[in-house]
Amino acid sequence: MIPAKKVLNTLNEHWSVLELLFKRFKMTDFSVKDVQNIIKHKNPQWTSERIFRETNRLLNQEIIIPLAKSSQLEINRAVADFASFLLQEEHLGLAQEITVLVNDLERLGNRLEQAADEGDHSELRRFSRIMDERVRKIIKLFIHNENAIFNIVEQAKSDSSAISLQKRYRAVIEAFDEYIEPMLEMVDIRGEFHACFNIIETQLSQQIDNIELYGRGTQDKRMLEQLRTRILDMHLIGRESLRKSADMLMPLREELRRNSLITRQASKVLGMIRKNGVDRMLSPVQPEFVSDIQRFSLGQQRHMVAYMAGLAEFEHEEYQLPDQNDVPDYQSPHIPDYSEVKKRFSGTEKTKKALLGFLTNEYPKLEADELLFLYQKLVSDDALDLQQDQQRVTVTIAEQDFSLYPFNASTKIEHANDNN
Amino acid sequence: MTTINLAHLTELQAINKKLASGYHISEQDTTLWQQLDQNIDAYQALFSALGHDLHHDARGFYYLASDESTPNMGKISRAIALTVFILIEHFANQGKDPLRAIFDETADLELMQTLVQLNKHLFDQLEIFSGSDLRKDVYLRMVRLGLARETEQGFMHLAPLYRYIDALMEVNEENFDGLEEEL
Missing domain, CATH: 1.10.10.2250 (Arc Repressor Mutant, subunit A)
Structure with a gap:
């Protein structure tokens, strides 16, 4: 028997070595040489003699033990378990482990009841203690498995994309199918787990009531109460832990499912494309783009539709034949624009002058009727200040003689200014 | 408002x-x-x-x-769609996680050549005959549409590529049956 304290000291001293051994070799075996190398690596200043001595110390204290019928070594299981607990490098346990423990709990519950009925207090205490231990163990397993699942998830997420999807997520899928699903089934409100706890709980409550009633074995009451609380707590912890684990695994499972779905779909669609041709197959599904060109052209179907709809709604306005009044009078093409004439008129001297004289001077090439047309327009213009002569005068316009009372005019504004 | x-x-x-x-x-x-x-x-x-x-x-x-494109844009879009689908299949055949690979890996000329060689009869229909055709006709246009980004080694695909992945998932048996009848 090796004193515990001695082992603990060695563990403490060589923790870095053990950690590396544990991580590098996991659960496989290794040679003495490996151990020495690691010690040398961690303590480069040590002499080879010291390294040899330390290796022997690890061996003597059974921290590393030889494999049966071999010169290879392995880490003592107990130490490995402890290390895995410390490093949280836990591996997923079996759902059956928990199932077995729970079933055992049920069996123990029955034995406990029996012992209580017979009034055997030492037996009652013994079973209560065993049950207590089982419950602790179950809680430990729950927490252990939760950590393990966390590790699995982390690993699946951090892996390089070089390895295949199936390989990367194999652990995830396994964890889900082999642990989470059966466990969820078990903790389900109508599952066996729940039923079993109900039975145990009623049994325990019954015992406690009996103790209260008869006053026998009061010292056991507290122990039973504690056990009951612990079982209830365990149930809660189990549900919590499973829910958390499922939450961690679910997204990865979804991702895997989606990824394999996409792959499957891609090969299916490509197969269809190979059979039916690219254009025919892809035209109905391809994403569409907007571009400037298509916005300004009539190329798209919806543009055509809009255009046709516009045409369909088109209606003739009732065509109105012009009547006599609407027809503009004939105007000789020689006549200059009236506004032009007026501008020219207001551009000349500001005093009143004979309109006809102005017109004959300015437009010598016009025919008499054309000049008269302009004259008439000027006379009826409101913007001019007009004054008619009192005497009848005969004027010659474009070799034609006219006798009339001619108008003299100046622009109105000018006239107003003159008054001022 | x-x-x-x-x-x-x-x-x-x-x-x-x-x-x-x-x-x-x-x-x-x-x-x-x-x-x-x-x-x-x-x-x-x-x-x-x-x-x-x-x-x-x-x-x-x-x-x-937009719900439709001009014939020219439609052709470009089809070429991109085909490239994306083939890429997914290619990565999956290599045992990679296709979604991850498509956004993580650079598409270089070598990859393009491989794609065109392996799927010659499909790319032929779109008049893409070589890796450099694929680069010119598809990838440079993808850059112009914001679907990819040019880097030193090649092209990186960008998030808008999800439109094509959605389109891929939309193809279902019903569309397929419809096509069969048409044929």
Whole structure:
């Protein structure tokens, strides 16, 4: 028997070595040489003699033990378990482990009841203690498995994309199918787990009531109460832990499912494309783009539709034949624009002058009727200040003689200014 | 009713120019993307008044949705779709996680050549005969549409590529049956 304290000291001293051994070799075996190398690596200043001595110390204290019928070594299981607990490098346990423990709990519950009925207090205490231990163990397993699942998830997420999807997520899928699903089934409100706890709980409550009633074995009451609380707590912890684990695994499972779905779909669609041709197959599904060109052209179907709809709604306005009044009078093409004439008129001297004289001077090439047309327009213009002569005068316009009372005019504004 | 304060929409011109040319604005266009992200309501109202449908995809990109394209754009889109589907199959055949690989790995000329060689009869239909054709006809256009980004080694695919993955998932048995009948 090796004193515990001695082992603990060695563990403490060589923790870095053990950690590396544990991580590098996991659960496989290794040679003495490996151990020495690691010690040398961690303590480069040590002499080879010291390294040899330390290796022997690890061996003597059974921290590393030889494999049966071999010169290879392995880490003592107990130490490995402890290390895995410390490093949280836990591996997923079996759902059956928990199932077995729970079933055992049920069996123990029955034995406990029996012992209580017979009034055997030492037996009652013994079973209560065993049950207590089982419950602790179950809680430990729950927490252990939760950590393990966390590790699995982390690993699946951090892996390089070089390895295949199936390989990367194999652990995830396994964890889900082999642990989470059966466990969820078990903790389900109508599952066996729940039923079993109900039975145990009623049994325990019954015992406690009996103790209260008869006053026998009061010292056991507290122990039973504690056990009951612990079982209830365990149930809660189990549900919590499973829910958390499922939450961690679910997204990865979804991702895997989606990824394999996409792959499957891609090969299916490509197969269809190979059979039916690219254009025919892809035209109905391809994403569409907007571009400037298509916005300004009539190329798209919806543009055509809009255009046709516009045409369909088109209606003739009732065509109105012009009547006599609407027809503009004939105007000789020689006549200059009236506004032009007026501008020219207001551009000349500001005093009143004979309109006809102005017109004959300015437009010598016009025919008499054309000049008269302009004259008439000027006379009826409101913007001019007009004054008619009192005497009848005969004027010659474009070799034609006219006798009339001619108008003299100046622009109105000018006239107003003159008054001022 | 959204009030549009044009003074806040400082990148309007650049955004309009990009979107109208069919470009997808994703997170790599930091300024434009932030601008859109912050004033999405105003931009959406503005663009819908202009007769566009400014679409925000939660996977991190904005684009103008349209229900059809001109024949030329349609052809480009088909070529891109085919390339993306073939890429997915290619990565899956190599045992990689296709979704991850498509966004993580660079598409270089070598990959393009392999793709075209392996799927010659499909690319032939789109008049793509070599890796450099694929680069020119598909990848450079993808860059112009904001679906990929050119790097030193090749091209990186960007988030808007999800439109094609969605399109891939849309192809289902019913479409297929319809096609069979047509044939």
